[in-house]
Amino acid sequence: MKDAIHNPGEDAGARIVTRFFPLSEALKPYVSTIYLTEITLPAGTRVEDYLHPEWANMRFIDGEAPLAGVGGAPAVPAPPFVATGPTSKASYFAAGNMRAWGIGILPAGWAKYFALPAAELADRFCDGAAHPAFAAFAPLTDALPRINDVDAAAALIDGHLVGLLAGTPRDDPAIVAAHRALVDDDLASVADLAAKLALSERTVERLSHRAFGFPPKLLLRRQRFLRSLGRFMLDPSMAWIDTLDHQYYDQAQFTRDFRRFMGMSPRAYAARPKPILGAAAFARAAAAGAAVQGLHKPAD
Structure with missing residues (x-):
């Protein structure tokens, strides 16, 4: 049963x-x-x-x-x-x-x-x-x-x-530098990321697949979405329009991203119980400084 x-x-x-x-x-x-x-x-x-x-x-x-x-x-x-x-x-x-x-x-x-x-x-x-x-x-x-x-x-x-x-192998400083750049709210493009790392865009692409799992363009889009989601997780009373990251053009763009990353609309997600992740977001923010793991900043 x-x-x-x-x-x-x-x-x-x-x-x-x-x-x-x-x-x-x-x-x-x-x-x-x-x-x-x-x-x-x-x-x-x-x-x-x-x-x-x-x-x-x-x-x-x-x-x-x-x-x-x-x-x-x-x-x-x-x-x-x-x-x-x-x-x-x-x-x-x-x-x-x-x-x-x-x-x-x-x-x-x-x-x-x-x-x-x-x-x-x-x-x-x-x-x-x-x-x-x-x-x-x-x-x-x-x-x-x-x-x-x-x-x-x-x-x-x-x-x-x-x-x-x-x-284990030696650290690759480019990975930490790329991670630090990705959690920078102002990073807007793959070209900006490559410039920050002083690497070609092709090299950044290879690095992203090896250590981060996805193309850099998708990583930037994911981080933008997570910044918005993280605000909501810490204050579910917020309207979605008030959680939007500054890099979103409008709420429609955010809604498309939400469906891409969460598989449902913002409204549907807000209406769902969050018995595990809801409380964990507060505990995680207190312990590690970010409500969701994808916003965790690398150690200095």
């Missing part, structure tokens, strides 16, 4: 909590956050939400397997270790009782930890335990469920990530 979708507001016994944990200084150029989402619901029910477009993530799930699909793909049961590349489309998920540890991977972190070009896993997720690119992280799948102390579990993840740095 198919599980019922549940609105946590309907049941005082439901509990959804997302916590963010501090990072070692060595990880800050590569990792946005280490976080834990715990969901407790009545048996046989699930809660659904949409992840916004974001950089890469690894998630380690203990409990009921959530159903997940990126960009309108059919929702399928997620494996215990889910590795997701950078996304330019919303990811639907329906979760039951579970505990999920997450690691947000910044573009510099993708280049640091994975030999796989980011474009090869863009808008996709895979079983991290079966994919050779993520083999170094697979031991966390069995280790994390054995630890009841969440601070100890977060420290285990942090220590594992730090320990892996010793065998």
Whole structure:
């Protein structure tokens, strides 16, 4: 029998909590956050939400397997270790009782930890335990469920990530420079990005596919959209017209972008419950300085 979708507001016994944990200084150029989402619901029910477009993530799930699909793909049961590349489309998920540890991977972190070009896993997720690119992280799948102390579990993840740095390639300063440029509100074109990096547009294109997952033009469009969405997530009472980034010509252009990135209209999204991402936006902003991962600024 198919599980019922549940609105946590309907049941005082439901509990959804997302916590963010501090990072070692060595990880800050590569990792946005280490976080834990715990969901407790009545048996046989699930809660659904949409992840916004974001950089890469690894998630380690203990409990009921959530159903997940990126960009309108059919929702399928997620494996215990889910590795997701950078996304330019919303990811639907329906979760039951579970505990999920997450690691947000910044573009510099993708280049640091994975030999796989980011474009090869863009808008996709895979079983991290079966994919050779993520083999170094697979031991966390069995280790994390054995630890009841969440601070100890977060420290285990942090220590594992730090320990892996010793065998990784040198940093590419162009990746951090490109990331810093992308989160600049005034960056308006690929030509401007290439000029900031002192690289040809063709070189920027290759760099973008390798570390960021998408062509630079799409990345600029995504950042413009996320700046607008981030304002709404922190104040859902705002009218969409008041959230618009200054680079939008008008609301119609924003609406087209919204449909491209979220798969629905702004009105439809505003009307949906956001039982996980709504509260998490505030916690994330407090812990990491941005309501959505795609707006996370690289470490200085």
